[in-house]
Amino acid sequence: MRWRLRVVNVNVIWKRTSPDQSLTVYETTELYGERGRFRVLAFSEAAVQGAIDLSDPDRFVLEYPRAMLHVMECTDPTFEDVFLIGHGVGTMPGRLQGKRLRIAELDADVAELSASHFGYRGVPPVIGDGRLLLEREAPQSLDFVVVDAFTEDGVPDRLVDADFFRLAREKLDDRGAALFNVTVRGERDLRTSSVFAALRAEFAYAKAFVLPSANAADQRNAILVGGSSPIRYQARRMAGFVEVDRL
Structure with missing residues (x-):
């Protein structure tokens, strides 16, 4: 989002x-x-x-899925197993066809709309709670866990707390990483800062990227990444996102 x-x-x-x-x-x-x-x-x-x-349905309109996919491809070029929480209109799932992809979507209407109004034809999502569905995955079976799930109030707390980070780490293999699309409000966002601190506490490697804005008070997208191995990327391919030390 x-x-x-x-x-x-x-x-x-x-x-x-x-x-x-x-x-x-x-x-x-x-x-x-x-x-x-x-x-x-x-x-x-x-x-x-x-x-x-509508003139070019295959291109990325929003920046964050392009940046997240780049981090995934750069960190582990041979990745195969992805667990995605949050289907949306199917932009990211559409780019992951051919991978062993599992998608969790809480809202059945969103899943239906992705096909009926946005042309999604890929792996169908499972309707249900993403955290509960992730719990069913085998330990160390995933290359990436990706969270792109929002309500009108932002990312649900239960998908960005210490317990969820621990769950994701347990499901990831030694080279795996968890990626989160979140928001930053203003110059110093205490909630997102706390989330990033918890991510750093759980994973050996963690990075945060923010989409800059001319107005520091704006609400902006941020991408958080945590993994057991180094997180790699090329700045010129991050769709405008820049790495920051704190949020």
Whole structure:
């Protein structure tokens, strides 16, 4: 997910309103300052969960999945086994076809919309709690655990706490790593800083990357990575994300 934006020229084509979580599929001619034809899955028409370019559906519209995939490919070029929590519109799962991929998605509507409105045709997600489904995986069986799961309030605490980090480490092989798409609010985000500290405490190697913004008070995407082996990447291929020492 990428965080909130001012939405203009919107054509709503599907909407669900509920006390738990509202979802909207809409089309727009402008997204994050880029002109074009975009279809977007969002919470309450504001927090973008996923998007495609209708003129070029195969390209990455948002930066964070491109950066996360680069870290994965650079850290372990021969990786095969991936457990992904959070399906979204299918952008990342679509790039992982051919791998041994397991996908957990809590919201059945999101899984259905990825196929009906965003053209996803890959490995179907399992509908259920990602943490509980990860517990069923064999120890040291995974190359990567990827968390890209959001509610309107951000990443659920139970997917970024010390117990979850320990669970992920137990399921990863010696070269494996866990990657998390999170958000940073303002210049000093105490919650995300605490999450990163817990990640560092659990894994021998940990890195944080942030998508810069002209306004330091903006809510921005960040990528956290923890592993038992060195985490590798090339700065020029991080889709604008930069490594930081603290959040």
